[in-house]
Amino acid sequence: MDLYASLPISQLAAVGKGAFTEIVDIVAPSSAPAGSRVDITVKIKNLYSSTIGIMVGGALEYGVSPWPTITFPSPSANVGPGATYSFNGYFTMPSVAVTIHAYSYYYAEGWHFDDEAVKAVSLAEVFAGTISGMELEYDEARANIPAYDIPQGQRGLVHIWGRNDMTTTQRLGIHWAVYDPDLLLVEDYEDWSLFGAAPDVEHEFIGGRFDINKIGNWQIVVNLLMNPASPVVVDIYDGTLCTVAAVVPEPEFAGFGVNDYSKI
Amino acid sequence: MQSLYERQVGAILGALGVAPPGKLTITQGEAVRMTVSFNYRGKAINVTLRCSIGTRIAGIFYESVYGTKSITLPSTSDWITRTEYANINTQGCSPSANYDIEAKISEYTSATLVKFDNVIDVIGAPEFESFRITDYSKV
Numbered sequence: 001m002d003l004y005a006s007l008p009i010s011q012l013a014a015v016g017k018g019a020f021t022e023i024v025d026i027v028a029p030s031s032a033p034a035g036s037r038v039d040i041t042v043k044i045k046n047l048y049s050s051t052i053g054i055m056v057g058g059a060l061e062y063g064v065s066p067w068p069t070i071t072f073p074s075p076s077a078n079v080g081p082g083a084t085y086s087f088n089g090y091f092t093m094p095s096v097a098v099t100i101h102a103y104s105y106y107y108a109e110g111w112h113f114d115d116e117a118v119k120a121v122s123l124a125e126v127f128a129g130t131i132s133g134m135e136l137e138y139d140e141a142r143a144n145i146p147a148y149d150i151p152q153g154q155r156g157l158v159h160i161w162g163r164n165d166m167t168t169t170q171r172l173g174i175h176w177a178v179y180d181p182d183l184l185l186v187e188d189y190e191d192w193s194l195f196g197a198a199p200d201v202e203h204e205f206i207g208g209r210f211d212i213n214k215i216g217n218w219q220i221v222v223n224l225l226m227n228p229a230s231p232v233v234v235d236i237y238d239g240t241l242c243t244v245a246a247v248v249p250e251p252e253f254a255g256f257g258v259n260d261y262s263k264i
Numbered sequence: 265m266q267s268l269y270e271r272q273v274g275a276i277l278g279a280l281g282v283a284p285p286g287k288l289t290i291t292q293g294e295a296v297r298m299t300v301s302f303n304y305r306g307k308a309i310n311v312t313l314r315c316s317i318g319t320r321i322a323g324i325f326y327e328s329v330y331g332t333k334s335i336t337l338p339s340t341s342d343w344i345t346r347t348e349y350a351n352i353n354t355q356g357c358s359p360s361a362n363y364d365i366e367a368k369i370s371e372y373t374s375a376t377l378v379k380f381d382n383v384i385d386v387i388g389a390p391e392f393e394s395f396r397i398t399d400y401s402k403v
Contacts, residue, residue, distance in 0.1 A: 251306030256376040258367050259299040260281025
């Protein structure tokens with residue numbers, strides 16, 4: 001069908017959103033981390049009264065020329081009258097925000113540009129941090145976690161350091177849970193740094209005191225967090241907090257006596 | 265005087281012991297083995313058992329001879345019982361004298377010191393006197 005030839009020139013000129021097609025939506029994330037694959041869907045509606053061939057195209061506007069194209073593995077389809085077809089595509093997110101430009105084309109003795117739509121995708125931050133230190137304080141002494149042979153009956157206090165591994169200042173958050181040898185929850189601690197930590201700067205979190213009253217293997221699960229508005233776990237420690245040994249009393253003798261004496 | 269049975273048992277065990285406050289008679293220079301027992305709890309330590317023979321005068325013990333033994337005790341929260349001994353060379357004792365004894369863990373004297381008085385008799389080396397021929401006859 002020679003669609004292009006069948007339409008009067010006046011009708012083509014009057015088209016605003018496309019003579020035969022309309023881009024009704026661009027489905028894409030509002031933000032994406034640099035270097036990540038961004039999947040998009042361009043939904044194009046056939047405005048014509050019969051089936052026509054529709055093709056999608058796309059490019060990224062972010063200050064480079066020519067605009068990089070968006071990949072659509074299956075860029076064209078025959079679409080029935082009034083139907084909307086979804087074209088799937090993708091691109092790699094650059095290190096700056098982009099504007100997606102999507103184009104629709106109809107077929108009439110060749111592909112003809114018909115409609116355009118845009119959508120912005122901002123650059124998402126990639127949160128990065130590290131649990132840079134863990135210590136158990138007990139009876140005014142300290143040991144690195146995992147700590148071993150802690151005397152039973154001490155009062156424990158956990159210290160955790162988180163480091164901001166990003167190039168921007170970030171607030172750091174923490175959540176940890178301490179379990180005794182019977183896997184009973186002993187401490188559930190959560191906090192956020194009041195101020196942001198500069199790049200490569202550590203923040204120390206100090207929990208509450210608890211009784212180390214059972215012999216055996218104590219466990220701790222630590223989550224280092226960033227982005228208080230929508231917390232993201234950036235590092236985890238899940239393992240031994242400490243091993244606790246029975247208290248050995250001071251040397252004590254009892255019942256000391258001479259059994260016998262003999263010639264040898 | 266030891267019976268035959270006692271001597272046989274003594275041969276098997278190595279030595280026949282006298283329980284305090286029994287008296288042990290020895291010849292000067294014979295070695296004496298003093299056996300002690302005690303209960304212990306606490307951290308792992310190395311201590312010294314000291315067994316002494318001497319003379320107590322006006323409450324003061326004057327040590328004549330002694331023997332020691334190094335003892336290693338394990339870390340334990342529960343009481344454990346140990347039996348140990350030390351051998352004493354009595355060459356320094358005077359013959360024909362009665363002696364007192366003491367035993368202790370040197371590092372924990374106040375908790376372990378035990379003493380018995382007049383439990384060791386030391387006799388001198390074999391002596392002969394008035395040796396003579398009293399008669400001679402057919403047999």
